[in-house]
Each structure stands twice: as C-alpha cells, then as structure tokens.
Amino acid sequence: MTRISGRIVTPDAVVRGHLDLDGDLITAIVPDDSAGDDVIVPGFVDLHCHGGGGHTFTTGSADAARGAAGFHLRHGTTTILASLVSSPFELMRSAVLAYRPLVDEGVIAGIHFEGPYLSAVRCGAQNPDHLRDPAMAEITEMIKIGEGAVRMMTVAPELPGALEAISHLAGNGVLAAIGHTDATYDQTHAGVAAGATVATHLFNGMRPPHHREPGPVVGLLSSTVAVELIADNIHLHPGMLAFAARDAGPDRSVLVTDAMDATGMPDGQYELGGQEVVVADRVARLASNGSIAGSTLTMDVALRNAVAAGLPLVDAAAMASTTPARLLGLSDRLGALVPGLRADLVVLSPDLTLKSVIRAGESV
CATH class of the missing domain: 2.30.40.10 (Urease, subunit C, domain 1)
Incomplete structure (x- = not known):
C-alpha cells in the first residue's frame, strides 16, 4: 500500500x-x-491539446503523439485527448488509424477534431485552406474506422449541414462541440438542441457578445453545455475566466490548455496546421496576421491560474478533472x-x- x-x-x-x-x-x-x-x-483531464514538449498531435504521427502525451503527463495530465486542427480528410483519416492503437494502450483517451467544419469568419489560427462545410460521408467514415477513438469534434452550427452533423455525432457517442463560430444566439441554441454538449474555448474564435445580438458566447453560457476555458491569462483575462466559471458553475466549466508543440520549448518559430507560428514570451501567434495560435499552457499552471483568479480550489480541481472526465464517460473510473x-x-x-x-x- x-x-x-x-x-x-x-x-x-x-x-x-x-x-x-x-x-x-x-x-x-x-x-x-x-x-x-x-x-x-x-490527475488532470485535458479535452483540448494539440501538443507539447516539441511534439504535436496535429500531423497524425503516432510517435509524435506519444511524445506529446508523455510531456503533458509529466505536468499532471493523466488523461488527454489528441486534438487536431483543420486538415484535409486524408490526414484526418490517417490520424484516426494511427491513434486508435494509442487509445487501446491508454496513451491517449481519444481524438478531438477541432475542425475543419468551422466558420471562415472566426477561423482564428485555423488554416482557411482546409475549412469546409460538414461532410457526412467523412464524419461517418471516421467514426466507423475509429471504433470509439473519435471522442469529440468541433463544429460551427450555422454552416449548411451542421445540425445534421451534430445530431449524428451525438447519436454515435461523440461529443459535439460548438466553436470557431459566427452563429447568432438562436443558431447557437439550435446547435445545442441538435445535441452539442461542449463549447470549444469559450469566447475565443467566436462572435463577440452584443446587447442586441448575444451571439454564441451568451447562447452557450445560457444553455446546458460545458464550456472550455483556456486559463493562460492570455486567451482570457482572469476576471473573464472567473466570471464565466461562476456563471456556468464547476459542473459545466472545463479547464483546457489548447497547447501546441511549443509548450515547454524555447521561443522561436513553429508550425500549426501548415501555418507558421512565432512564439515570444510564451505567447504563440500566427506569423501572417498575429492571431493567437494555441497556447504554451500546461494543466498544472491552468489550475494555479484559476485559483489565482479567485475560484475555490475544489471548483478548480473539478474543472480540471472531474467535469471533463464525466463528459468523456469516465467518471466511474477516474x-x-x-x-x-x-x-x-x-x-x-x-x-x-x-x-x-x-x-x-x-x-x-
């Protein structure tokens, strides 16, 4: 013992x-x-991570995925989803096949596709060349060949075919997330009604709230979905982090890293989804337009930042572990x-x- x-x-x-x-x-x-x-x-449960320690989840390389998972494990993330960015279908398909054995081994808990079915207006650091409307044939094939490995997919609900895609994902045990969206308040609620249960990095990559058109942020907070929050004090001001977490409550708030391969590495030039990223003073931005491109955050720092923002330790721990574990259907185990x-x-x-x-x- x-x-x-x-x-x-x-x-x-x-x-x-x-x-x-x-x-x-x-x-x-x-x-x-x-x-x-x-x-x-x-142990932390990270639903949204693209890499770390110089290793990436975004290329479909099993060796790189092992390295990224191992890096974050050393920072306390004992359960992790491998998040890809918007990509051609061929890469998405090959990543599912490459990562499925890692899921069986317990190296990762599954795959999260952040895109490519996202809004071009709110694409952020997503590669606009790979964005497209939801394709049911692609989604159906990935779920089939994944045999349970595909655990989450981010979709903009205002796109043609998005509601059908969300419903199909939810009906097949895949977390349907709303993100990178220019949706109205009503379109957001339609996505939730179709089966969406997660908001991908709330506030970031979304139409800002307006008092005459609340948009997706208020639409998601006023719904039943769980909201991802990137607690790096860059994506969100600590006051906004605390506001959103208190509004949603610890049972609906989830701390995520959105980390890229530059996490834990020196400042310099990196790549994300085929686009050049420059990291300076721990902030990652696209070289082309300055958009924030993921983070260099680890979950231990996210927890510490959440507590420093004024959230109770018990709530912050739930947001970093208990709530995301429940979303993944793992609360009976971890x-x-x-x-x-x-x-x-x-x-x-x-x-x-x-x-x-x-x-x-x-x-x-």
Missing part, C-alpha cells in the same frame, strides 16, 4: 489527511490534522479523489507548484 499525505481535494471539500493507494486504485481517505501542507488533486477510482493524482506544493504525478498508482 502507498500513502500520500497532505490536503486532499475531494469533490466536496479539502480534507487534511492521508490518501491510501493499493495497486492502481484509491482505497481510502484517512483524515489526520497532522498531515502536511502539500495539496493533492486528481477524475476524482474517491475510494474505488483509479489512482491518478497530482501532488502540489502549498503554492500549487507541481511536485509529483501518479498515474494508475505508478509514479511518473
């Missing part, structure tokens, strides 16, 4: 005591006021520090700096 001591962040409270592990499972939480001041949170769940946990110092990571009972 392994025992980890400190302030244990459970779904309901912070308990000072001991977390007992037996093999790959959590077996008990034993209160003890004499336990140390380390902070123990569940995502919280509860006896009987998999022993995925991150040990932080009192100032929330990462100290160690344990996945399935094994130290990383």
Whole structure:
C-alpha cells in the first residue's frame, strides 16, 4: 500500500489527511490534522491539446503523439485527448488509424477534431485552406474506422449541414462541440438542441457578445453545455475566466490548455496546421496576421491560474478533472479523489507548484 499525505481535494471539500493507494486504485481517505501542507488533486483531464514538449498531435504521427502525451503527463495530465486542427480528410483519416492503437494502450483517451467544419469568419489560427462545410460521408467514415477513438469534434452550427452533423455525432457517442463560430444566439441554441454538449474555448474564435445580438458566447453560457476555458491569462483575462466559471458553475466549466508543440520549448518559430507560428514570451501567434495560435499552457499552471483568479480550489480541481472526465464517460473510473477510482493524482506544493504525478498508482 502507498500513502500520500497532505490536503486532499475531494469533490466536496479539502480534507487534511492521508490518501491510501493499493495497486492502481484509491482505497481510502484517512483524515489526520497532522498531515502536511502539500495539496493533492486528481490527475488532470485535458479535452483540448494539440501538443507539447516539441511534439504535436496535429500531423497524425503516432510517435509524435506519444511524445506529446508523455510531456503533458509529466505536468499532471493523466488523461488527454489528441486534438487536431483543420486538415484535409486524408490526414484526418490517417490520424484516426494511427491513434486508435494509442487509445487501446491508454496513451491517449481519444481524438478531438477541432475542425475543419468551422466558420471562415472566426477561423482564428485555423488554416482557411482546409475549412469546409460538414461532410457526412467523412464524419461517418471516421467514426466507423475509429471504433470509439473519435471522442469529440468541433463544429460551427450555422454552416449548411451542421445540425445534421451534430445530431449524428451525438447519436454515435461523440461529443459535439460548438466553436470557431459566427452563429447568432438562436443558431447557437439550435446547435445545442441538435445535441452539442461542449463549447470549444469559450469566447475565443467566436462572435463577440452584443446587447442586441448575444451571439454564441451568451447562447452557450445560457444553455446546458460545458464550456472550455483556456486559463493562460492570455486567451482570457482572469476576471473573464472567473466570471464565466461562476456563471456556468464547476459542473459545466472545463479547464483546457489548447497547447501546441511549443509548450515547454524555447521561443522561436513553429508550425500549426501548415501555418507558421512565432512564439515570444510564451505567447504563440500566427506569423501572417498575429492571431493567437494555441497556447504554451500546461494543466498544472491552468489550475494555479484559476485559483489565482479567485475560484475555490475544489471548483478548480473539478474543472480540471472531474467535469471533463464525466463528459468523456469516465467518471466511474477516474477524475476524482474517491475510494474505488483509479489512482491518478497530482501532488502540489502549498503554492500549487507541481511536485509529483501518479498515474494508475505508478509514479511518473
């Protein structure tokens, strides 16, 4: 048996005591006021990540995907989706085939296609050359050959055929997400009614709110979907992060990194979806027009930033782990520090700096 001591962040409270592990499972939480001041949170679950440590998920390379997943694992992300950007169908198809064995091995939890069925008006750092209207033949084939590996797809609901695509995704166990959209408030709600359950990086890549046309941001916050929030203090001001998280609540708010391969790497020139990206002082931007191009964020820093923005530690831990695990249908296995769940946990110092990571009972 392994025992980890400190302030244990459970779904309901912070308990000072001991977390007992037996093999790959959590077996008990034993209160003890004499336990140390380390902070123990569940292993992070990142629904939206394009790479890190010089490795990318966006090219369909299994070796690169292993490297990216390994980098983020060392920063506490014990469950991760491999996110691609808008790409030709041939690349999307080959990525599904290449990543399916990694899902079977548990290296990644599945694939997230951020595009290509997105708004050209709100494409952000997505390559406009690859954007197109939803193609049911493509979606159907990827779901079929993925055999459960395709877990999420971002779609702009105002595009022709988008509502049918969203409904088809939801009906086949794939999280349909709304993002990179110029939709009206009503079009956004139509997407939710069709089956969308996630908002891809709320605010970013979306028509801004207006008091006479609330648009997708207010449409999504006023719905039942879970909202992704990039807590790097670049994509969102800390005040806006706190506002959105409090409005949606921890059960509907999800911390994500949207990290690219430059995460953890020196400033310089990189590539994303066939476009040149320049990273300077940890900010990634397209060389062509200055659009923010993903992030250099890790989930441990996202948690720390969320708490610094004023969110309770219990809520921030839920946003980083419990809520995304539930969206993936994994809450019966992981995502919280509860006896009987998999022993995925991150040990932080009192100032929330990462100290160690344990996945399935094994130290990383």
